[in-house]
Every structure is written in structure tokens, then in C-alpha cells.
Amino acid sequence: MKKETDPRFQRSREAILDAARHLLVTAGPSAVTHARIAEHAGIGRATVYRHWPTSAELLAEAMATVPMPFFDSPGIPTREWLRAELVSLGRQLDHHDVRVVAATLASTALWDDGMDARRSRFAQTLSERLAACLVDAQNRGEIVLLSDPLLAAAQIIGPIYYRSTIEHKDTDYDMIDALIASLGAWQ
Amino acid sequence: MKKETDPRFQRSREAILDAARHLLVTAGPSAVTHARIAEHAGIGRATVYRHWPTSAELLAEAMATVPMPFFDSPGIPTREWLRAELVSLGRQLDHHDVRVVAATLASTALWDDGMDARRSRFAQTLSERLAACLVDAQNRGEIVLLSDPLLAAAQIIGPIYYRSTIEHKDTDYDMIDALIASLGAWQ
Incomplete structure (x- = not known):
């Protein structure tokens, strides 16, 4: 397995996350699969599995890229x-x-x-x-x-x-x- | 295609709906597929397709079996x-x-x-x-x-x-x- 500091590893990671987020937003959580991400990102399915072994983890990562920072810095009044x-x-x-x-x-x-x-x-x-x-x-x-x-x-x-x-x-x-x-x- | 009055047609229809509802409630909407319904209901996949050609229709039917009758008969006060x-x-x-x-x-x-x-x-x-x-x-x-x-x-x-x-x-x-x-x- 490649190291996390390897630029190719980082590039494929970002391509996977972009594809996962795109599929989630346009087609729903059931579309966030290794096969569709590999196809959309133009990389091998094995690479997707190497980064995120399960589709639940992929979905969680795709969701984490949409920030929801509410009520985190109280003001007065x-x-x-x-x-x-x-x-x-x-x-x-x-x-x-x-x-x-x-x-x-x-x-x-x-x-x-x-x-x-x-x-x-x-x-x-x-x-x-x-x-x-x-x-x-x-x-x-x-x-x-x-x-x-x-x-x-x-x-x-x-x-x-x-x-x-x-x-x-x-x-x-x-x-x-x-x-x-x-x-x-x-x- | 069999007629809707055929008792076998009705039985398979009910078995499909039971399976669809069970899968929805226990495993979520992405589990409501023709293959899993056929397996769970113990009938052929082709029969499931004959009743409901798309998984969206199957899901809609499974959901319709849970009643949501709210605010439908107003009372006083x-x-x-x-x-x-x-x-x-x-x-x-x-x-x-x-x-x-x-x-x-x-x-x-x-x-x-x-x-x-x-x-x-x-x-x-x-x-x-x-x-x-x-x-x-x-x-x-x-x-x-x-x-x-x-x-x-x-x-x-x-x-x-x-x-x-x-x-x-x-x-x-x-x-x-x-x-x-x-x-x-x-x-």
C-alpha cells in the first residue's frame, strides 16, 4: 500500500471524494458505490477499495465534506x-x-x-x-x-x-x- | 400476464408487499430490490418484475402500507x-x-x-x-x-x-x- 504522503495517493483520494460527493448530491446515498465512484473518477475499483473498504465509510466521507457549523460561536445579545x-x-x-x-x-x-x-x-x-x-x-x-x-x-x-x-x-x-x-x- | 382476479396473482402480490415492507423497515430503502424481494418471498424474480417493473414503484408500494392518517377528522374544541x-x-x-x-x-x-x-x-x-x-x-x-x-x-x-x-x-x-x-x- 502507498504511503499517505505519496502525491498520487492524495490525488486519487481527492478524486474519489469528489466523485462520492457528486454521486451523493445528484443521485442519492444508494449511488455512492465503489463501482460508480471508480467509473466517475476514472480510476480502478481496487484503488477505491484501498482507500475506503466499505460503502458506509465512503458515504460518511462524502457527507463530511459538506460543513454544518451551526450555533458554534455565541454572540450577545x-x-x-x-x-x-x-x-x-x-x-x-x-x-x-x-x-x-x-x-x-x-x-x-x-x-x-x-x-x-x-x-x-x-x-x-x-x-x-x-x-x-x-x-x-x-x-x-x-x-x-x-x-x-x-x-x-x-x-x-x-x-x-x-x-x-x-x-x-x-x-x-x-x-x-x-x-x-x-x-x-x-x- | 395473469388476471388481477387470479388468487395466485393476489397471493404473490401480497407476498411481494410483505417482503418489500420487511426489507424497507429492517434494512432501508436501498434494500428494496427485485432480487432481495424474490429471495425473501421465495418466488421468482420475473414474477416480482411482472407485478412492479421498477424498484421505485416497489418502494412506493411498501411505504403505502404504513398508514399516516393525521389531522383528518377535526374535533371541537x-x-x-x-x-x-x-x-x-x-x-x-x-x-x-x-x-x-x-x-x-x-x-x-x-x-x-x-x-x-x-x-x-x-x-x-x-x-x-x-x-x-x-x-x-x-x-x-x-x-x-x-x-x-x-x-x-x-x-x-x-x-x-x-x-x-x-x-x-x-x-x-x-x-x-x-x-x-x-x-x-x-x-
């Missing part, structure tokens, strides 16, 4: 920061690629333990980040929370996610304001 | 009826089978036009049923709505859907009460 983050989340979810990654994560997690672990980490990270910001806002006297802050992710991301992935409609900004207002009594 | 419906929706979404159908619909709709038409009808039906009930409740003086009733589906189904399909947590009844309260000023 929380209300304005939250609005900007939810608007950004909604705009991201207007993109086909991001819808594909979200839907693939939700769907394949039901049968694949590795993908389920990824789903679980993703959901927990979002929910803990939001809860921490809201508790901090409450401690600063910016809001009196109405419900468990660990429910906030479902309460305010859920509607944006449903509107995008089930209704296929663009984000509604009045809805975002209403969702933020429903979290508690903003001071 | 709207607030109590809505609470009972959302509790029932949450309980349904606690089942693996229903999560599979919802996730498969959201996912395959991104690449398959037939599934996308099904997703669109499903989303529109839910959103129109909820809007009609809320407008009726407003006309009867039960609520003063705070936002566009066509957003209500995303606002109150979205959090339950996110909690189930992304967080894999059970329905929270306090959250359901908070969601209903957020729709407007209940009288």
Missing part, C-alpha cells in the same frame, strides 16, 4: 445572535446539497450504527450549544425561559427543518421571529 | 383535539416503521420525481388540514391566530418531527402544550 443563526440555517437548508446531507443522515441512521452515532453527536451538539446560550442569556437577565432549554433545539430548529425537508419551502422570516419569541419572556 | 392529534403523531413517530417511512419519503424525494410528488401531496394535505381547523377555530372565537395558519404545520409538527427523526427522543408532552400555546391567543 442572544436574541439577535439567535435570529442571525436561524436565518443562516434556513438559507443553508435552501441548498439541495445540505438537504441531501441532512436527509441522508436522518435516513441511513435508522439502519447503520456508524451513521447513527454521527446523527446522535450532531443532534446532541446542537441541542447542548443552544441550551448553553439560552441559560447564559437567562443568567444575564436577557430572557426568562418558558421551558427546558434542552428542548429549544427541537422547538426552533424543528420548524425550519420541517419546512425545508418536508415542505420544500423557503425559510419564512416571520416564523423565525415567532419561534424565538416562543422560547420565553425576552426582557 | 380545537385546542383539545389538536393536543390529542399531536400526542398521537408523536407516539406514531416513536415507532421505527413510521420513522423509516418519514425518513425515506424526505430522502428519496430529493432524487425521485414520483416520491417527490408523494412528499408534496403529504406536506400540502397536512398543512391545509391544520390551516382549515385553525381558521375555523378563529371564526368560532376560540383563538386569535398570531401568524399565517399555513405556517402552523411547520411550527407544531416540525419540533415533534425533529425530536423523533433527528434527536431520536420520545415526545415531550410539555413541549406539545407549549407549541399549541404559541399558535395564538387562546380564549
Whole structure:
């Protein structure tokens, strides 16, 4: 096997990832197979297997190339920061690629333990980040929370996610304001 | 081709649907293939093709066997009826089978036009049923709505859907009460 520092190894790795991502976004997770990637990238099937032995690993890698950096750097005041983050989340979810990654994560997690672990980490990270910001806002006297802050992710991301992935409609900004207002009594 | 009234035709049809549903629920939509169905149902692959020429049709049939009858018979008062419906929706979404159908619909709709038409009808039906009930409740003086009733589906189904399909947590009844309260000023 070639070393990871070998430039040919790196080039084939990148060609494989490009092909995997292209197939995922245009044809869905079931299209991310060693045969189709080899064909699309113009390299041998054995090379694809050498880099990623299973199709589950290939799919995971293809998904990891679509970044989902939400709620990772809290701002103050929380209300304005939250609005900007939810608007950004909604705009991201207007993109086909991001819808594909979200839907693939939700769907394949039901049968694949590795993908389920990824789903679980993703959901927990979002929910803990939001809860921490809201508790901090409450401690600063910016809001009196109405419900468990660990429910906030479902309460305010859920509607944006449903509107995008089930209704296929663009984000509604009045809805975002209403969702933020429903979290508690903003001071 | 045999007639649809032929009992053998009906038996093989039912065996195919049982196998398709079993494969969908246990192994995901990519497992719903003619070869695996033939193997699982113990019938010839040609018979499976005769009933359903494409795997997209097979998947659609397997999904249709999981009923999703939500918000279809409005009760009064709207607030109590809505609470009972959302509790029932949450309980349904606690089942693996229903999560599979919802996730498969959201996912395959991104690449398959037939599934996308099904997703669109499903989303529109839910959103129109909820809007009609809320407008009726407003006309009867039960609520003063705070936002566009066509957003209500995303606002109150979205959090339950996110909690189930992304967080894999059970329905929270306090959250359901908070969601209903957020729709407007209940009288």
C-alpha cells in the first residue's frame, strides 16, 4: 500500500471524494458505490477499495465534506445572535446539497450504527450549544425561559427543518421571529 | 400476464408487499430490490418484475402500507383535539416503521420525481388540514391566530418531527402544550 504522503495517493483520494460527493448530491446515498465512484473518477475499483473498504465509510466521507457549523460561536445579545443563526440555517437548508446531507443522515441512521452515532453527536451538539446560550442569556437577565432549554433545539430548529425537508419551502422570516419569541419572556 | 382476479396473482402480490415492507423497515430503502424481494418471498424474480417493473414503484408500494392518517377528522374544541392529534403523531413517530417511512419519503424525494410528488401531496394535505381547523377555530372565537395558519404545520409538527427523526427522543408532552400555546391567543 502507498504511503499517505505519496502525491498520487492524495490525488486519487481527492478524486474519489469528489466523485462520492457528486454521486451523493445528484443521485442519492444508494449511488455512492465503489463501482460508480471508480467509473466517475476514472480510476480502478481496487484503488477505491484501498482507500475506503466499505460503502458506509465512503458515504460518511462524502457527507463530511459538506460543513454544518451551526450555533458554534455565541454572540450577545442572544436574541439577535439567535435570529442571525436561524436565518443562516434556513438559507443553508435552501441548498439541495445540505438537504441531501441532512436527509441522508436522518435516513441511513435508522439502519447503520456508524451513521447513527454521527446523527446522535450532531443532534446532541446542537441541542447542548443552544441550551448553553439560552441559560447564559437567562443568567444575564436577557430572557426568562418558558421551558427546558434542552428542548429549544427541537422547538426552533424543528420548524425550519420541517419546512425545508418536508415542505420544500423557503425559510419564512416571520416564523423565525415567532419561534424565538416562543422560547420565553425576552426582557 | 395473469388476471388481477387470479388468487395466485393476489397471493404473490401480497407476498411481494410483505417482503418489500420487511426489507424497507429492517434494512432501508436501498434494500428494496427485485432480487432481495424474490429471495425473501421465495418466488421468482420475473414474477416480482411482472407485478412492479421498477424498484421505485416497489418502494412506493411498501411505504403505502404504513398508514399516516393525521389531522383528518377535526374535533371541537380545537385546542383539545389538536393536543390529542399531536400526542398521537408523536407516539406514531416513536415507532421505527413510521420513522423509516418519514425518513425515506424526505430522502428519496430529493432524487425521485414520483416520491417527490408523494412528499408534496403529504406536506400540502397536512398543512391545509391544520390551516382549515385553525381558521375555523378563529371564526368560532376560540383563538386569535398570531401568524399565517399555513405556517402552523411547520411550527407544531416540525419540533415533534425533529425530536423523533433527528434527536431520536420520545415526545415531550410539555413541549406539545407549549407549541399549541404559541399558535395564538387562546380564549
